[in-house]
Amino acid sequence: MLAQTPLNDWHLEHGARMVDFAGWSMPVQYTSIVEEHQATRTAATIFDISHMGRLRFDGPDAEAFLDRLLTRKVVGxxxxxxxxxxxxxxxxxxxxxxxxxxxxxxSSRRYHMLVVNASNREKIVKWIQASLQPGEAVEFNDRTMETAMIAVQGPDATRIVEQLFAKDLSSMGYYTGIVTEQMGKPCIVTRTGYTGEDGYELIVRTDVAQQVWNNLMLAGREFGVRPAGLGARDTLRLEAGMPLYGHELTEEINPIQAGLCFAVNLKDRKFSGHQALVDFADQQNPFQRIGLELRGRRVPREDYAILRDGEEIGKVSSGTFSPTLGRPIAMAYVVSAAAEIGTEVKVDIRGKLETACVVELPFYSRPNAT
Amino acid sequence: MNLEELLYAETHEWVHVVEDNGEKIATVGISAFAVEQLTDLVFMELPQVGTAVEAGNEFGEVESVKAVSPLYSPVSGEIVETNLSLPDNLQTLGEDPYEAGWIIKIKLANEFDLSSLLDHESYQRQCAEEG
Incomplete structure (x- = not known):
């Protein structure tokens, strides 16, 4: 039995195609992935992302505890x-x-929260429980099932979300968040997203999730807001060069290979994996994550081989047809010698070799990005 | 095109057979239901004229943003014509799947038995079950 978000009935009533995603029944598209993608780039869309794991940490040792688990500093x-x-x-x-x-x-209560991938939630919960030391003053709660999460993404997102909270959100910094209220219940509003556009993510109690969703649809009507599914979320994040766990990221890949050094702080730290990453940083990196652009229209899919001079040098981790660029794009891991921008390689698309060029990530940056 | 005259494969290809100088020519496309299920088409691969095809075997592929889907030949015979303008105008498949959106024409093999295909009513029933 698949888990359902509090918005499940709404999705079904609005013609969503539902798929099993990490044990959740989730909308993959309502009308067309390309239409939902373009609406996100030019106006605004709303996504039900309640499948994401929401983990709350209270208590005096929570900060130090998380600092021991994460590659970036939590203390301070x-x-x-x-x-x-x-x-x-x-x-x-x-x-x-x-x-x-x-x-x-x-009410001035301070706490930390983690939002984790749906596909990893159970693993991470176990990892957290196993990492807690006796006597450590950390109160850990998995709040996923008591809350819902809604993303509003696109250039018109601010003007839509502002209407619900009757306050100016334009000055809110990227990657900041506040705890406020919606329908008399606590609501977390953050300026974050997974689309490469400006936008917000709202976390609300399940019992008001449908009402908040309806309010967003209503507030967005004048901007042509529409719901978008996981299909568009995937093409949007790919254009924005953002990795997806299970594709670009796995337990066999470390953050340096994934090109995510900005998300690792090694100095004066002691987190799980710290020593291994210090050691690895001194070595020659065998594989690197790159972006590929193709000239034809055939789409490189996950696991397709990448070749140079007839020799396999890597594999596609995810690929799609970019609605913005109008051509196929992919992220891939290749040997470092072939990772330089401008390198020409071949992708084996079901037996036919298609020419691809190593390009800079991201494939798309929004205008006036701050 | 009178849709009720068409025959269908379970894999959502339609067939329209006409007799021409004693030869049976089958025009093949994919149903409106299939096009709607695919959505966001970006690429189509057509076979070479002259290729022999067997009913149930792959003759080409159609690719959407999300996935690639094989096209199966609903009949056996030899490909005598392909709709060359289609790959650059994939929207035609959605706009006019039974006329301008035809994909290939096949000269039917003599022994091929059309009764293995679904009639319009049976196909509609199948779509209702899948939809």
């Missing part, structure tokens, strides 16, 4: 700050990529 994070980080195992392999939040409630 300012209130309202959010950081992209990784969790690595003892050998430096990526357990998950997460957002860590330092938040304060209106």
């Amino acid at each position: 994070m300012g209130l309202g700050r959010i950081r992209y980080s990784l969790m690595t195992n003892a050998s430096g392999g990526i357990l998950d990529d997460v957002l860590v939040y330092h938040l304060e409630t209106p």
Whole structure:
């Protein structure tokens, strides 16, 4: 039996095609992936992302505890700050990529939160429980099933979300968050997203999730807001060069190979995987994550081989047809010698070799990105 | 095109057979239901004229943003014509799947038995079950 989000009935009533994603029944598209993708780039869309894991940490030792688990510093994070980080195992392999939040409630209660991938939630919960030491003052709660998460993404997102909270959100910094109220219940509003556009993510109690979703649809009507599914979420994040766990990120890949050094702070730290990453940083990196652009229209899919001079030099980790560029794109891992921008390679697309060029990531950056 | 005259494969290809100088020519396309299920088409691979095809075997592929889907020949015979303008105008498949959106024409093998295909009513039933 698949888990359902509080918005499940709404998705079905609005013609969503539902798929099994990490044990959740989720909308993959309502009308067309390309239409939902373009609406996100030009206006705004709303996504049900309630499948993401939401883990809350209270208590005086929570900060130091998370600092021991994450590749980026949690100690000293300012209130309202959010950081992209990784969790690595003892050998430096990526357990998950997460957002860590330092938040304060209106009643001045301070706490930390992690948002983790749906596909990794159970693993991470176990990892956290196993990492807690006796006597450590950390109160850990998995809040996934009591809450829902809604993303509003696109250039018109601010004007839509502002209407629900009757306040100016335009000055809110990227990767910051506040705890406020919606329908008389606590609501976390953050300026974050997974599309490469400006946008917000809202975390609300399940009992008001449908009402908040309806309010967003109503507030967005004048901007042509529409719901978008996981299909568009995938093409959007790919154009934005953002990795996806299970594709670009696995336990066999470390953050340096994944090109995520910005999300690792090694100096004066002691987190799981720290020593392995220090050792690895001194070596020659055998594989690197790259971006590929193709000239034809055939799409390189996950696991397709990449060749140079007839020799296999890597594999595609995810690929799609980019609606913005109008051509196929992919992320891939290749030997470092072939990772230089401008390198020409071949992708074996079901037996036919198609020419591809190594290009800079991301494939798409929004205009006036701050 | 009168849709009720068409025959269908379970894999969602339609067939329209006409007799021409004693030869049976089958025009083949994919149903409106299939096009709607695929959505966001980006690429189509057509076979070479002159290729021999067997019913149930792959003759080409159609690719969407999300996935690639094989095209199966609903009949056996030899490909005598392909719709060359289609790959650059894939929207035709959605706009006019039974006329301008035809994909290939096949000269039927003499022994091929059309009764192995679904009639319009049976195919509609199948779509209702899948939809």
